[in-house]
Amino acid sequence: MGIQFDSVTKTYPDGTVAVRDFSATVESHSTLALVGSSGSGKTTLMRMVNRMVDPTAGTVRIDGRDVRELDKVALRRSIGYVPQAGGLLPHRRVVDNVATVPVLTGTPRRAARDKAMDLLTLVGLEHSLARRFPGQLSGGQQQRVAVARALAAEPEVLLMDEPFGAVDPIVRRDLQDQLLGLQAELGKTIVLVTHDVDEAFRLGDTVIILRTGGVVAQAGTPQEIVAAPADDFVRDFVGTERSERTLSTVEVKGRRLVVDGDGRPVGVLA
Numbered sequence: 001m002g003i004q005f006d007s008v009t010k011t012y013p014d015g016t017v018a019v020r021d022f023s024a025t026v027e028s029h030s031t032l033a034l035v036g037s038s039g040s041g042k043t044t045l046m047r048m049v050n051r052m053v054d055p056t057a058g059t060v061r062i063d064g065r066d067v068r069e070l071d072k073v074a075l076r077r078s079i080g081y082v083p084q085a086g087g088l089l090p091h092r093r094v095v096d097n098v099a100t101v102p103v104l105t106g107t108p109r110r111a112a113r114d115k116a117m118d119l120l121t122l123v124g125l126e127h128s129l130a131r132r133f134p135g136q137l138s139g140g141q142q143q144r145v146a147v148a149r150a151l152a153a154e155p156e157v158l159l160m161d162e163p164f165g166a167v168d169p170i171v172r173r174d175l176q177d178q179l180l181g182l183q184a185e186l187g188k189t190i191v192l193v194t195h196d197v198d199e200a201f202r203l204g205d206t207v208i209i210l211r212t213g214g215v216v217a218q219a220g221t222p223q224e225i226v227a228a229p230a231d232d233f234v235r236d237f238v239g240t241e242r243s244e245r246t247l248s249t250v251e252v253k254g255r256r257l258v259v260d261g262d263g264r265p266v267g268v269l270a
């Protein structure tokens with residue numbers, strides 16, 4: 001299921017223009033990463049897909065269908081959503097958090113729970129955690145539950161709003177790897193919002209860098225953006241001038257090492 005944003009604009013009632021004349025296509029089974037600083041309209045754009053926000057102008061289409069023609073509740077339940085900081089229901093056990101949407105859409109509770117256990121395995125969680133409450137899990141474990149919950153209705157489209165923003169860098173890297181593995185297996189159409197350009201480059205097949213007001217600074221593959229930043233804003237944002245992105249090679253003990261601008265090794269050439 002592809003997603004098209006066609007000249008969408010969002011002006012909030014107080015006059016704030018969060019997004020201005022934005023167009024983009026997310027190909028089926030691919031990941032679009034929206035990246036930009038705080039207030040650049042990323043979340044607003046993402047929420048247009050499941051109609052948590054309706055654009056003031058323009059159209060969002062899923063598989064060619066204008067989302068305004070679809071029933072809001074059914075649409076929302078058919079799209080996986082991983083909010084910032086998990087958004088788990090604190091008074092429900094992990095397994096029931098994951099089973100929530102299938103139960104709401106009519107799956108018998110028993111079957112929904114069995115399915116939830118499978119999903120917990122899929123996201124790398126031990127079954128022994130299923131009976132705990134979210135507050136009894138680490139931040140990284142909670143985010144895994146949030147991903148499992150978003151997958152429970154077998155959505156073709158997944159929206160992820162800073163899904164790994166609240167966890168430490170090492171756990172974050174683990175969760176990113178996990179998502180890459182899941183995506184290779186499941187092939188969802190994903191819109192992911194992040195303010196971390198490295199995360200956008202790791203996870204996005206396509207990356208869109210936004211300026212304030214939801215204006216596109218540059219869109220392309222990570223390779224295209226790093227190779228040819230559109231302007232100084234993108235260059236700054238991406239940090240192409242930053243020492244860690246300026247790599248060179250040196251020979252040490254007969255092997256070619258790749259080193260960053262500070263001379264620190266980042267890898268070995270094969």
Ligand SMILES: Nc1ncnc2c1ncn2[C@@H]1O[C@H](COP(=O)(O)OP(=O)(O)OP(=O)(O)O)[C@@H](O)[C@H]1O
Pocket residue numbers: 012013014016017018036037038039040041042043044045195
């Ligand atoms: N309900 C609202 N009413 C008025 N203004 C809003 C509303 N929601 C968002 N905005 C404004 O719209 C702009 C874009 O907000 P949005 O949340 O889409 O940005 P963002 O890039 O996701 O930011 P962040 O990274 O901080 O989450 C901001 O200026 C914000 O203050």
